[in-house]
Amino acid sequence: MILIINVSKDRLHDLEFIKPITDLLKKSKVIHYKDLKQKDLDSAEKIIIAGTSLKDDEYLKDLEKFSWIKDYKKPILGICAGMQILALANGSRLKKAKEIGQTEIKILKENKLIKDITKVYSLHQFSVTLPGGFDLLAESSKSIQAIKINNHYGVLFHPEVFNKEVIENFAKHI
Amino acid sequence: MRLASLFSGGKDSTYALYLAKKFDHQIVCLITMDSKNKDSYMFHTPIDKVDEIAKKMNLPLIKFSTAGEKEKELADLKRAIKAAIEKYQVEGIVTGAVASTYQASRIQKICNELDLYCFNPLWQKNQIELLNELVANHFRFKIIKVATDGLDDSWIGRVIDKESLPKLIELSKKYGFNPAFEGGEAETEIVYCPLFKDDSNN
Numbered sequence: 001m002i003l004i005i006n007v008s009k010d011r012l013h014d015l016e017f018i019k020p021i022t023d024l025l026k027k028s029k030v031i032h033y034k035d036l037k038q039k040d041l042d043s044a045e046k047i048i049i050a051g052t053s054l055k056d057d058e059y060l061k062d063l064e065k066f067s068w069i070k071d072y073k074k075p076i077l078g079i080c081a082g083m084q085i086l087a088l089a090n091g092s093r094l095k096k097a098k099e100i101g102q103t104e105i106k107i108l109k110e111n112k113l114i115k116d117i118t119k120v121y122s123l124h125q126f127s128v129t130l131p132g133g134f135d136l137l138a139e140s141s142k143s144i145q146a147i148k149i150n151n152h153y154g155v156l157f158h159p160e161v162f163n164k165e166v167i168e169n170f171a172k173h174i
Numbered sequence: 175m176r177l178a179s180l181f182s183g184g185k186d187s188t189y190a191l192y193l194a195k196k197f198d199h200q201i202v203c204l205i206t207m208d209s210k211n212k213d214s215y216m217f218h219t220p221i222d223k224v225d226e227i228a229k230k231m232n233l234p235l236i237k238f239s240t241a242g243e244k245e246k247e248l249a250d251l252k253r254a255i256k257a258a259i260e261k262y263q264v265e266g267i268v269t270g271a272v273a274s275t276y277q278a279s280r281i282q283k284i285c286n287e288l289d290l291y292c293f294n295p296l297w298q299k300n301q302i303e304l305l306n307e308l309v310a311n312h313f314r315f316k317i318i319k320v321a322t323d324g325l326d327d328s329w330i331g332r333v334i335d336k337e338s339l340p341k342l343i344e345l346s347k348k349y350g351f352n353p354a355f356e357g358g359e360a361e362t363e364i365v366y367c368p369l370f371k372d373d374s375n376n
């Protein structure tokens with residue numbers, strides 16, 4: 001089972017940022033980060049931390065609720081806000097980089113998650129600085145677009161919109 | 175939250191509005207762009223019935239005209255949204271965007287510039303699931319324009335409901351068109367939805 005961690009402040013956003021991901025997965029469970037318990041982390045095989053809307057930044061005020069990330073041994077995929085959370089939990093900082101809509105990216109390092117991708121769908125106001133020890137997998141002209149450390153991956157773009165195979169790759173190959 | 179609906183009178187914008195209400199948001203007005211460009215990628219045409227539908231839903235309508243020229247139509251949409259903010263203290267927008275990143279990203283940019291929340295509750299939704307939900311929630315909508323192989327003129331004026339939906343899905347599979355018409359294969363107009371105050375189901 002893949003556990004999807006919802007970071008949206010408003011439930012109406014679940015239909016936009018969570019449902020498109022659950023639709024791509026065979027078996028998943030969704031939980032809001034405010035309700036997350038240790039037993040949820042223990043029972044998950046993998047975790048996806050989903051994105052949220054441009055104006056929603058409430059999760060940034062609750063970063064202590066993600067302190068488990070650094071020591072978590074199972075695979076994680078952070079999407080957009082989820083990548084910001086993954087990076088911030090590893091000592092990174094936010095970096096202003098607004099990108100909305102189709103964005104060109106360049107893959108810098110071969111990896112099992114993103115392959116042969118040149119165009120992505122972006123919806124963010126901030127990227128991050130590369131956290132220590134992470135590999136930089138992809139970038140756009142403005143921002144870091146994909147990062148990795150061990151089996152923890154982050155993508156700033158929204159693969160549930162374009163490049164749905166990224167989520168399938170995470171489910172099958174990571 | 176006080177939301178304005180970007181409203182075309184079609185099934186998607188109406189269902190998005192319905193979902194926003196279901197999730198406890200307050201719809202304070204409808205915004206409709208009357209585009210003179212019938213081939214606009216941004217705005218649904220025609221919008222002949224929006225005044226009537228707004229009245230049936232008992233919601234105020236802000237209707238702005240646009241020549242429908244690429245990019246200029248976005249400035250016109252921004253003016254319309256600003257008018258909604260001033261008149262109805264709107265805090266966010268709800269749209270019926272399903273798959274068009276062209277449309278969705280441009281609305282996201284305008285909302286970002288105006289510091290508004292942007293909700294797209296149908297985003298990436300499976301088209302057949304969407305149609306089934308509409309019918310299950312007692313929405314009835316009429317085809318008002320067709321533009322694809324597989325749908326001849328006899329479909330114009332036809333109401334999609336639980337009787338006609340299976341035939342539409344069958345034709346979409348046979349001819350390979352999008353059954354929810356996301357690619358402009360046809361345009362629809364709401365005939366009845368549970369938000370109508372007069373519950374005559376006409």
